[in-house]
Amino acid sequence: MSAKEFDADLIVIGSGVMGGVIASRLAKAGKSVIILEAGPRVKRADIVETYRNSPVKLSLANMKAQGSGSPFPNPPHIPSTYGNYLQQTGPVSYPTKYLRVVGGTTWHFGSALWRMIPNDFKLKTLYGRGRDWPLSYEELEPYYCEAEAELGVSGVDGQDESGHGGPAWPPRSKPFPMKGLNEPYFMTRAAELLAPGGYNPVIEPHGRATRPYGNRPVCAGNNNCNPVCPIGAKYDGSMHIDEAERAGARLLDNAVVYKIEAGDDGTITAVLYKKPDGTSHRLTARHFVLAAYAIEGPKLLLMSTSEKYPNGIANSSDQVGRNLMGHTGISMNIMMNEDVWPGQGPTELLVYLNYRDGEFRKDIPSYKTKFRNTVPSSQIASSLLAKGVLGSKLDAEIRRQSARSLNVAVDFETEAQPQNRIVPSKTKTDGIGLPVPEIYYSVNDYWNAGRDFALKDLARMAQLLNADVLNVDTKHQDRQHIMGTTIMGDDPKNSVVDRDCRTHDHPNLFIAGTGVMPSASCMNPTLTGAALSVRIAEQLIKEI
Amino acid sequence: MSNPIPDRTEHVVRMPVSRRALVAGTAVVGAAIALGGVSVLGTTNAFAAATASNDFLRLSEFLTGGKPLEAGLATRYQASLARLDPKFAAAAAELQRYVSDAKAAHIDELLARPDLSEPLRKTITQIVSAWYLGIVNNDTEVELISYADALMYRPTADVLVVPSYGGGPDSWGEKPANLSTTPNKEMTR
Numbered sequence: 001m002s003a004k005e006f007d008a009d010l011i012v013i014g015s016g017v018m019g020g021v022i023a024s025r026l027a028k029a030g031k032s033v034i035i036l037e038a039g040p041r042v043k044r045a046d047i048v049e050t051y052r053n054s055p056v057k058l059s060l061a062n063m064k065a066q067g068s069g070s071p072f073p074n075p076p077h078i079p080s081t082y083g084n085y086l087q088q089t090g091p092v093s094y095p096t097k098y099l100r101v102v103g104g105t106t107w108h109f110g111s112a113l114w115r116m117i118p119n120d121f122k123l124k125t126l127y128g129r130g131r132d133w134p135l136s137y138e139e140l141e142p143y144y145c146e147a148e149a150e151l152g153v154s155g156v157d158g159q160d161e162s163g164h165g166g167p168a169w170p171p172r173s174k175p176f177p178m179k180g181l182n183e184p185y186f187m188t189r190a191a192e193l194l195a196p197g198g199y200n201p202v203i204e205p206h207g208r209a210t211r212p213y214g215n216r217p218v219c220a221g222n223n224n225c226n227p228v229c230p231i232g233a234k235y236d237g238s239m240h241i242d243e244a245e246r247a248g249a250r251l252l253d254n255a256v257v258y259k260i261e262a263g264d265d266g267t268i269t270a271v272l273y274k275k276p277d278g279t280s281h282r283l284t285a286r287h288f289v290l291a292a293y294a295i296e297g298p299k300l301l302l303m304s305t306s307e308k309y310p311n312g313i314a315n316s317s318d319q320v321g322r323n324l325m326g327h328t329g330i331s332m333n334i335m336m337n338e339d340v341w342p343g344q345g346p347t348e349l350l351v352y353l354n355y356r357d358g359e360f361r362k363d364i365p366s367y368k369t370k371f372r373n374t375v376p377s378s379q380i381a382s383s384l385l386a387k388g389v390l391g392s393k394l395d396a397e398i399r400r401q402s403a404r405s406l407n408v409a410v411d412f413e414t415e416a417q418p419q420n421r422i423v424p425s426k427t428k429t430d431g432i433g434l435p436v437p438e439i440y441y442s443v444n445d446y447w448n449a450g451r452d453f454a455l456k457d458l459a460r461m462a463q464l465l466n467a468d469v470l471n472v473d474t475k476h477q478d479r480q481h482i483m484g485t486t487i488m489g490d491d492p493k494n495s496v497v498d499r500d501c502r503t504h505d506h507p508n509l510f511i512a513g514t515g516v517m518p519s520a521s522c523m524n525p526t527l528t529g530a531a532l533s534v535r536i537a538e539q540l541i542k543e544i
Numbered sequence: 545m546s547n548p549i550p551d552r553t554e555h556v557v558r559m560p561v562s563r564r565a566l567v568a569g570t571a572v573v574g575a576a577i578a579l580g581g582v583s584v585l586g587t588t589n590a591f592a593a594a595t596a597s598n599d600f601l602r603l604s605e606f607l608t609g610g611k612p613l614e615a616g617l618a619t620r621y622q623a624s625l626a627r628l629d630p631k632f633a634a635a636a637a638e639l640q641r642y643v644s645d646a647k648a649a650h651i652d653e654l655l656a657r658p659d660l661s662e663p664l665r666k667t668i669t670q671i672v673s674a675w676y677l678g679i680v681n682n683d684t685e686v687e688l689i690s691y692a693d694a695l696m697y698r699p700t701a702d703v704l705v706v707p708s709y710g711g712g713p714d715s716w717g718e719k720p721a722n723l724s725t726t727p728n729k730e731m732t733r
Contacts, residue, residue, distance in 0.1 A: 048708060055679045055688035182717030189719075222710035230708045343704045344716035375707050378677070381696035385673045388665070391652045394672070395609065395699040402700045 008034040008250075009544045011271055011285040013257050013300070016104020017526065018512035018533040019291030020240025021150055025537035027247035031544050034283060035241065035249055036273055038256040038296070039078045039100035042238075047071050047107070047228045057378065071227055072099050072107065076431020077256055077276040086295070087425055087438040092476045094326060094441035098293050102253055103238030105293060105480075106526065108227040110347055111207035111234050113153045113530075114523040115144050117162050117170040119357050120366075123519045127361040129446065130415040131518040134490045134499040137170060140531055145174040147530035151235045152213040154178040155205030163353025163368075165200035178210045181219060186340040186406070187350040190371060190465060194352070197464045202351045204370075205527075207235035214239070221345040223375045234346070255281070258434050260288070260304040260313045260509070268313070268509045274432050287508045287544055289536065294324070294482035294515030295422050295437050301486070303424050303435065314486070314503040314511070319496050323487045324420040325520040327411035327479035328443055330451055332458045334467035339403035343375035355457070356522060364450040365413040366522040369457070372407040380405065405470075408461065409477070410454045412447055413522040416484050443476060481525050486515040501536050510536050597622060603640055607651055607668055608675050608695055617675075620689050624680040625670065628687065635667040 010026050012019040015037035027033045050071035051057065074080035078100040088094065098105040118137035123130040148155075155176035160166045180203055191201040208219040208229075219233040229236070245251055252273075259272040270284045290297050298321040304313040314320055350371040357366060380401045381394075389397055420442060424435035451474055462469050489495025492504035497516050503509045512533045514525040521528075601618035605611065625632045642664055648654035655668075674680045678694030680687050692706045703720045705711055 052691045052708060053688055055681070055686040182714055184716050185719045218713040220710040220712050221705065221715050222708050223705055224708040224710075228708075230710075339720075341703050341720050344720070375704050377696045377700060377704065377706075381676050385669060385676060388669055390607075390665075390668060390672055391655045392609065392650075393652075394676070398696060399699040402704060 006285050007283045008032045008285045010034070010287045010289065010540060011036065011283060012289045012291055013271065014038075014104065014291035014293065014297070014513075015102045015237065015241050015251060015253075016291060016293060016513075017106045017151070017235075017237040017240065018293075018529055019289065020103070020237045020244060021147070021530055021533045022289050022291065022512055022537045022540065023249050024240045024244035024247060025534070026540055026544070027244045027249040029541045031541070033244065033249035034285065035244065035251040036255045036257050036271065036283075037100075037102050037251060037253045038292075039102065039253065040073055040075070041102040041253050042073065042107070044228065044230070044232055048230045051224070051227055070097070070099075070108070072101055075276065077254065077274070079430050079436070085430070085436055087428060087436060088441070089438055090420070090440035090442050092328070092441045092443055093478070094324070094439045095478050096295065096326070096480050096482050098295065098480070098482065100296070102241055102251065103236050106207075106236040107238070109207075109236075109480075109526065110225050110349070110524075112204050112349065112524040113148070113151060113155075113207050113235075113527040114161070114205060115170055115172075115531075116521045116523060116528055117357060120519060120521040120523075123361070127359075129361060129365075130413075130520075131487070131489070133518050134488060140528075140535070141171070141173060143531040143534045144527065145172070146534045147527055148174075149177050150240070150534065151207050151527070151530055152177055152209055152216060153205050153527070154180055154208055154210045156180040156203045159202055160200065161202055161353065161356075163200055163202060163356040165198075176205060178213060180205075181208065181210050181345060181348060184342070184344040184373060186342045186344070186373065187371070189338075189340050190350060190406070193465050194461060197460060199352050199354060199461065199464070202353050204349045204351050206346075206348055208346055208348070209233045215242075219346050223343060223345070223347055223373075225347045256432060256434065257292070257300060258303060260290075260300065261306070262304075262309060262313060262506055264308055266506050268506050274434070276432065278432055287510070287540055289510045289512050289540070290486075291512040291533070293513055294485045295439070297511065297513065297515050298422055298485040299424050299435070299437050314496055314505045314509060316505050317493055317496060319418070319487055319494060321423055321485050322418040322421040323416035323484040323518075324422055324439070324441060324482070325414045325416060325484040325517070326441070327481045327520065327522060327524075328414055328447060329409055329411045329477045329479055330454060330458075330472065330474045331407060331409040331477060332462065332472045333470040334406050334408065334462050334465065335401070335470055336404040336406060336465060336467045338466075339400075340406070341403050342371070342373050342406055343402070345373065347372070347374050349373060352461075353522075355454075363446075364453045365415075365446055367410050367412045367450055367454055368522045369408060369410050369454070369461070372409060374407070376402055376405055406465075406467070408458060410458065411479050411481075411522050412450045412454070413520050415444065415446060416487060416518060416520075417442070417444065422485055481514070481520075483514045483517045483520045483525055486511045488516040488518050500539055501532055502539075510540070512536050599640060600636065603636070603643060604671060604675060606643060606654075607672055609651055611698075613675070614693065617690055617693060621671075621674050621680065624687050624689055625674060628680055628682040628685060629670070632667075632670070635663065636671070639664050639667045639671075 009031040012023045012035045070082040079085040081097045121133040124132040158168045160169045162169045209216040255273040257273045261270045301320045302312040352369040425438040486496040514529040597619045600622040676695045678690040
C-alpha cells in the first residue's frame, strides 16, 4: 500500500535488538518503516575511546563498581541508568542498567544467548509456580532457529543445556550457526575438578563471531564484552538497525516518545515524541511495535492516559508495569590453591545447570551457576594498595590473586508477582520534563529458599575445587535481565499481550522484547525476546 | 622469592634519587651549577622543573621495583598528584630526602627499615597507587593518567590482556606456560 494516508506502514519505538530485528525484516519486505530512538547514534570507536580514558571503569568482576560509570552518553533527555535515574521504592533494589542509544542495551550485554527449555514454558502446570506461557517450546523452536541466525549465535552442539549431563537438550531443528570458541584453561580445569561431584559443565552459547559473520570479524579475546566490544565481533542491535536503514527504514534518533494515542475503537493512531530541545512531534502509522525494553516500554504505556484510556494504553487488565522479574542473584569469591588464570579470551562464562529443572522447582527456583571470566587486575590491585601492600609483594600478590581468584555467581528464576512493578514517578522528571521510572521490587520466600539451598551448593563446589571461600554476597544482586512488565497470556483480564505479542486492547499495537515473558527461567532472556520478535515480524508482514 | 615477572630488560635502576632540586631555591641553583656549570637567570625555572620531574621519575622507578618508567607519564603523574593534593610536593620532597639518605638497593629493603614513618609510607603508597592504577584521586575528583600502561597489568602481562587490547583470534585456550606464582600460605601475612 502507499503510506500517504500514514507517515509509515510501521512505527517501531526503540532501536535495540528487538526493534532492529522487526524493522529490518519489514524494511526488507518492502514496507515503509520509521524507527524512533530516544537516544543518539553512537560510534564504536568513540565508546571504546571513552572507556579507555575513563578513570572509573565498569567491571562485571566487581559488583560494587557496577553503578559507577558507563562510557555511553548521558544527556539530560535520556539520563543514564548508571546514575540516580531509576527511583527505588521497594525493599529490594532493582538497579538495572539499560542503554538508550541507537542499538540499545546489547551494546554492553555479555551476549549469552540461551534458549529456554520446554518445561520453562509450563512452570505453573508442572511446579505450581509463577505463570505458564500461552506458547509452547515446540511452537517457538523454529523462531529460536531464525533468531540464532539473525544474531549470529556461537554454540556447542550436543550439550544437555538442562544441566543433567544427558543427551542434547532442548531439542533443536538446526545446529548452532557458528561453532564455539576456544575454552580458556580455567574452564577445563574447573570442570575437571567439579566432575566428581556430579557437576555437568555447559559452555554458554553467545553472540561472538567465531568465523566472519556478516560484517562481524572473529572474536579477538579483548575481554571487554561489557561495556563494549572494540571490534564488533560481538552482536549488538546497531547491526540490525544498519540493515534496516540499508533496506530503506528511517531512523529518528534523539526522539523520546512520550505518548501513544488511540481512537475510541482501540486502534492506535499516532505517537508523540519530544526532541532534546523540548519540541513535540507527531507521527502516524498503520501498525506500531513497542520495543523500548521492559522499563521504558510500560512507563510509556502508563504515561499515555486519556479520557477514553484513563489507566493508559494496553492497560485494561491493570497489568502494565506489573510482574517485574529479574534474575536476582548471589555470588561467591574463592581463592584456588593452584593457578588457573581466569580472564583469558572473551568474558564468556562456564555454566552449571544442575538445578535448572526438576521437581525441586516446586520448592526452590531454577538457577544457574556461572564462573566469570573477567580480567581481574583492577579490583585486585586496588584492594592490595588499599591494604598498603607494596614492593615485590605487590607484584607477587597481583600475580597470585589474578591466577587464582574466581567469582562464582548464581542467577535465580523469580516468579511473576503483581506487586513488583514499574510506574512513572509522580514527583520526579527528567531533563525534558518526562516522569522518571519508579521501581518497586521484592523477593519472596521461594527466592529465599533458593538462596539458602544455593549457598550450600556453592560451598560444596568450593570444596571440590580445593578453594578457600573469601566472601559470599547474598544481597540480591541485579543481573540486568528485565522481564515481565507487559506480560503475555490468553486471558485479557490478567495479561497485556496475547500469544502473538499483540496487545489485547489494541489490534495494531505489538510489544516486542522480554517484557512479555510470563516466566523468566534462570537464563538470559535476549534470545527468547528475539525469537518472539521474529515471530512478530512474520505476523506483521502478513498483515501490512 | 625471586621476581615473578619475566625480566624484559637488563636495566635496573638502583640508585635513583639525587638530592637535586629537593628544596626550592638554593638546591635548584646548586643542582644547576653542578650539572650545567653556569646557570643563567631566566632559564632556571624551566631547568628546575625538568630536574624535579627527572627526580620524580627516578623516585617512581625506585618505589615501583626498579624497572624503567616513561618520563612523560612521570611528569603527568607528578602534576596530577600535586594538583589534587596540595601537600604532595612537600611530602614527596621529604620522601626523596629519606630515600636518598637511606641508600637502599631495592624498595623492599627500604620498606623493611624500622625508621620508615607512617607519613613516608603513606606518600610511597600514594605514588605507587597512581602508577599501578593509572589514576590519581582525592575525595572529590579522579583523573586518569594512563590506562594500558598502568603498572597493575605488568605482573600478569605474559598471561592476561589489558581489556580491550585482545591477543587476537584463538589467542587463548592452552594451559598458560610459566604458571609459577607463590603458594597461598607463604603469602598470608
